[in-house]
Amino acid sequence: MKKFLRRKSTIALVMALPLIVVITSLVIYPAFFSIYLATLNKSMEHFVGLGNFSFLFKRETFWMVVKQSIIFAVSAVLFKALIGFFVAHCVHNVPTRGQRKWRGMLLVPWVIPPAMSTLAWLWLFDPSYSAFNWLLERIGVGPVPWLGDPYWARFAVILVNVWVGAPFFMIMYLAALKSVPEQLYEAAAIDGANWWQKMWYVTLPMMRNIIAITALFSLIVTFANFDIVRVLTAGGPVDQTHVFATYAFNLGIQGNDIPLGACVSLFMLPILAVAAIFILRDIGRRGNEA
């Protein structure tokens, strides 16, 4: 027994035990519990099988949430990636001495807690005191109903999400850009490659892995986003900007229908699983290259 306790693998297991306990009791167990909850009726007294799912499928609001979640996540990630890529190039272009200063300022949106910065956006979009509308008025453009009109509200939640997330892409892409060996560009230049060819045949292939991992990560987080939509529109006007997370919160916590809320949040699982598989594959590949 004493010998067993002194064995290296036993000590290792004991050291990892707190981690195992936290993960199984507070992540894995709740995840499965959520599937069980989704099969109960509202008062959680009896089993209704897939009743909650078929109830949701019949509701127009639910399909709107599905559509909006996809539009929100895909367009936000796309713009974050494009802006991040572009800004990373701009920072990479300027002399090394100044890069730190620019990078420092450009990462600020990422550092501020999203719930706090979204309050600033809420105030910038205020229906009667909007500072953006004040500027637009100077150039003779009528007031924009930022959060009052469904289409503008959708645009607004995406804009704020891009604002929060683009700096992260910028920092990842900048790190990737710096890891491309200068000799490759010199070799390409000797072969007469122009700017586009260098980008297409040198930069992008070298950055491909980091571009994919960052975009997949961001897709998961954006798809599961809660803070921004909750603070900015709370799903309104008339549920038009709800994403899965805010809709699940409305039904489950505020509406007191926990099984239905659990059911809505479970719809995030398939896309999360797909993204996770791709990330694991890419990380495995990165490991092999190193």
Next chain:
Amino acid sequence: MAAQATLDRVAHAHHGSVRRDRRRALIWSYVFLLIFVIFFLTPPIYMFITSLKTSAEISTGSMPWWVSDPTLSNYVELLTSPIYLTFFRNSVMVALLVVVVTMLVSILAAFSLARMKFWGSATLATGVFLTYLIPDTLLFIPLFKIFAYLNELTGIEFINRWWILVIVYPTLTIPFCTWIMIGYFSSIPKELDEAALIDGAGYLQLLTKIFIPVALPGIIAATIFAFTVSWAQFLYPLAFTTSTDQLVLPVGIVTTLIKGDVFNWGQIMTGALLGAAPPLIIYAFLMDYYIAGLTAGATKG
């Protein structure tokens, strides 16, 4: 001779055009950087501008981008308001306790997973990474129900107590911190621990005397990550706490400073700015560690 001169001129002209291209690229880079800095910094600057205004000045709405009559009254009011100080205290307590718990659990686990290996340790390392991908928005409903059950079972109130957050936040911080610590620990040369073990050091000494000091930059990065995540978390406190004296800053500001239709924007912006201050200050002083943590394991974005 003449041919040589022409060649030189062509080469020179070509060289000149490359330099001109570089110069133009540089100027455009600065122009776009300036545009994006303005885009990225407008909300925080606007927060600051509004925080210096009186309600009277805000309600005239004549010049939103300028303060004609700057005042610190919003700051004074908030920093002497017991309710706001309670939010701040709750946030500080939660964040500090979560950081301590996270670092204890993840350093021990990372050391064990990176160096000691046991049956299933490789699977566990991948599992840690996978749990990091499970978002809070999937877990808050089952967790809510689990704590309600536990309440019935034990009689202890879990919901609507600030310390419940110390129990649930580690699910957000531990997987990632363990993951990046595994990376840092694995990069320490094996010869180092072999030498220490030959000298008679135990595993605990190996960890405290060698691994922790050598991997200190990684530990700082992970600590910053754990702190900023717990400071910024919004969904769990919104779902699990409701009484004013149990709220943390983000939820407190969003739910109590906005009273019905009356928005006191001067105070809201001041509160939000003060709430954003701790992570911003850490970032200002420890930017390199912050970025190292961010890029170490491909963070959430």
